[in-house]
Amino acid sequence: MEHCDIAIVGAGMVGAATACLLAAEGLSVRVIETRLPEPYAPEQPLDLRVCAISQASVGLLAQAGAWQALQQMRLCPYRRLETWELDGFATRFDAATLGLPQLGYIIENRLVQLALLNRMDDFPNIQTHTPAAVQRLTQDSEHATLLLDDGTELRARWVLACDGAESHTRRLAGIGVSRFEYRQHCMLINIDTDFAQEDITWQQFTPSGPRAFLPLPGQHGSLVWYDSPARIRALSAMSNEALTAEVRRHFPARLGGFAVTGKGSFPLVRRHANDYHAGRVVLLGDAAHTINPLAGQGVNLGFKDVACWVELLARAGSDWHEMALAERYARRRRPDNLLMQSGMDLFYGVFSNEIGPLRFARNLALSLADKAGPLKEMALRYALGLV
Numbered sequence: 001m002e003h004c005d006i007a008i009v010g011a012g013m014v015g016a017a018t019a020c021l022l023a024a025e026g027l028s029v030r031v032i033e034t035r036l037p038e039p040y041a042p043e044q045p046l047d048l049r050v051c052a053i054s055q056a057s058v059g060l061l062a063q064a065g066a067w068q069a070l071q072q073m074r075l076c077p078y079r080r081l082e083t084w085e086l087d088g089f090a091t092r093f094d095a096a097t098l099g100l101p102q103l104g105y106i107i108e109n110r111l112v113q114l115a116l117l118n119r120m121d122d123f124p125n126i127q128t129h130t131p132a133a134v135q136r137l138t139q140d141s142e143h144a145t146l147l148l149d150d151g152t153e154l155r156a157r158w159v160l161a162c163d164g165a166e167s168h169t170r171r172l173a174g175i176g177v178s179r180f181e182y183r184q185h186c187m188l189i190n191i192d193t194d195f196a197q198e199d200i201t202w203q204q205f206t207p208s209g210p211r212a213f214l215p216l217p218g219q220h221g222s223l224v225w226y227d228s229p230a231r232i233r234a235l236s237a238m239s240n241e242a243l244t245a246e247v248r249r250h251f252p253a254r255l256g257g258f259a260v261t262g263k264g265s266f267p268l269v270r271r272h273a274n275d276y277h278a279g280r281v282v283l284l285g286d287a288a289h290t291i292n293p294l295a296g297q298g299v300n301l302g303f304k305d306v307a308c309w310v311e312l313l314a315r316a317g318s319d320w321h322e323m324a325l326a327e328r329y330a331r332r333r334r335p336d337n338l339l340m341q342s343g344m345d346l347f348y349g350v351f352s353n354e355i356g357p358l359r360f361a362r363n364l365a366l367s368l369a370d371k372a373g374p375l376k377e378m379a380l381r382y383a384l385g386l387v
């Protein structure tokens with residue numbers, strides 16, 4: 001039987017950030033991960049999976065000691081954000097209104113994960129089991145014990161489930177989820193652009209789903225096309241040339257000249273765990289909640305879970321293993337994640353139809369929101385994780 005303070009299952013962005021921050025508190029950490037990402041090389045084409053990382057998440061990555069390394073790889077700051085349905089009824093946000101140099105960054109998920117995994121190597125109190133997975137979980141009031149498929153039996157004070165949306169650890173702990181499949185899927189499309197690197201991300205709502213542009217480093221961009229599952233399937237079957245023509249027909253002209261270089265599609269599912277912990281097993285990130293990605297909030301919420309859990313443990317001092325901490329964590333994080341999920345569902349519901357009066361009202365609302373002064377500023381601060 002081996003012992004540690006904290007066992008983290010899953011070393012994605014959330015699990016790896018948690019490992020670094022808890023190791024910095026002096027706790028002994030074990031990380032169990034089934035699959036490590038391919039190492040970074042600058043000549044690699046940009047990955048399809050990218051995230052809008054908020055200012056608050058940048059702060060957390062810096063605290064974890066990974067931000068500097070990320071800046072040496074590749075990322076794209078964005079300073080402006082614009083959303084509209086009908087021309088002339090847009091809401092615009094600008095970093096300058098908050099006195100910030102940027103609203104956030106678009107970064108490949110794999111690079112965030114790699115920067116954190118590299119940082120983990122600096123801590124002698126982090127030990128990694130990879131490739132490995134958990135076979136069995138048992139617990140009593142003091143400890144949780146994991147049996148790994150490499151034969152290790154590991155006893156920890158806390159087991160943190162960071163193993164993503166289909167979390168096996170969540171299932172082993174007996175925690176159920178509520179689940180809702182949106183009637184839209186989404187397609188991520190990487191493009192080479194005629195324009196030089198941009199600093200704006202924009203999204204146009206259409207009744208069949210939003211069309212969005214995220215700037216990537218250099219003359220590159222990421223398009224997000226939300227539509228019915230059948231339509232996304234048809235788009236996925238097209239050649240890059242045919243898809244380029246289809247995007248030209250259905251995206252705003254402001255995209256300019258471009259060529260499709262890669263594509264992939266994803267179903268959209270909202271999940272929320274019925275509990276954020278069961279005994280000594282605590283859920284963080286996608287293991288606890290997934291959200292409609294239309295406002296790019298998923299991993300930013302996950303990082304807020306991480307910040308909350310680390311703060312609770314650090315504040316508890318020598319009582320860091322007290323069971324009450326898990327309850328406190330759930331009380332703080334559940335309502336915040338639920339609020340953001342509900343906000344996204346409101347956007348999804350209000351914009352995914354062609355009902356005339358509703359269409360007028362939602363465009364009026366976007367236009368009014370643009371002039372809402374302090375309210376608009378508050379909404380932006382919330383979206384950036386700054387309140």
Ligand SMILES: Cc1cc2nc3c(=O)[nH]c(=O)nc-3n(C[C@H](O)[C@H](O)[C@H](O)COP(=O)(O)OP(=O)(O)OC[C@H]3O[C@@H](n4cnc5c(N)ncnc54)[C@H](O)[C@@H]3O)c2cc1C
Binds near residue numbers: 163301
């Ligand atoms: C189309 C799309 C666009 C998105 N855009 C954004 C965005 O712009 N901004 C944003 O904030 N979020 C966005 N998200 C959400 C974001 O991608 C997720 O919230 C984030 O990846 C979750 O990170 P995680 O570490 O919790 O889980 P994951 O990234 O799923 O990581 C889980 C880790 O656990 C490992 N693992 C899995 N099972 C096991 C096991 N049994 N044992 C051990 N290890 C295991 C996996 O290999 C992986 O490394 C988007 C999501 C989608 C689908």
